[in-house]
Amino acid sequence: MTRNARQTPPREIEPALGHRFARPALLAEALTHPSAASPARPDNQRLEFLGDRVLGLVIAEALFAAYPGESEGTLAPRFNALVRRETLAEIAREIRLGEHLNLGRSESLSGGRRKVAILADAMEAVIAALYLDGGMPAARGFIERHWTTRLQAPAEAPQDAKTRLQEWAQGRGLAPPDYQVLDRTGPDHAPVFTIEARLATGEHATAEAPSKKAAEQAAAARLLDSILGAGA
Known part of the structure; x- marks a missing residue:
């Protein structure tokens, strides 16, 4: 209701x-x-x-x-x-x-x-x-x-977002996703990386994390959310 x-x-x-x-x-x-x-x-x-x-x-x-x-x-x-x-x-x-x-x-x-x-x-x-x-x-x-x-609950780690995003792109004949470092802030002992994940079709998403790998995973996850209709 x-x-x-x-x-x-x-x-x-x-x-x-x-x-x-x-x-x-x-x-x-x-x-x-x-x-x-x-x-x-x-x-x-x-x-x-x-x-x-x-x-x-x-x-x-x-x-x-x-x-x-x-x-x-x-x-x-x-x-x-x-x-x-x-x-x-x-x-x-x-x-x-x-x-x-x-x-x-x-x-x-x-x-x-x-x-x-x-x-x-x-x-x-x-x-x-x-x-x-x-x-x-x-x-x-x-x-x-x-x-x-x-x-x-999981006995093993779930498939990572970067792999899922790449498989999604390949399944549609697209080039692999591209990851770019947009910014790096913070001191050397506690950096924060801002990464953009972008598809050949132009869809993109950004995320921040304390390492490049974690930021790439987070950006890939956000891009997947977007392209799979998370807001629907």
């Missing part, structure tokens, strides 16, 4: 998040899609940016601890599988996040509450809201409850 944003108090979802907000405005912001934003109602894009980083840190630490014998090259595809949009959207569906989103009328009527991209972005924003309101314990607690089974 499509529900108007004003008919869904943000606190209704707090039990599923395992946290009662001291600042419920943070949760309301996390649930507000740009299509429903106004000068008095900020959208969730800034929180999405922060939540992506909080999720990444918690998952990276969890993988580091869970797989002490694995190399970066093996950990990277595991990481990408756990933080990709499809995984975020799956968890959003599990907690029925879509029912609580504030969407504009046209977005709501077009099935926005079920769209992978919208659910994934909102899930990241909610993680940021948990972090800002309850600190890392609140964010980590939520992530551990919903990601631990997925983190431990």
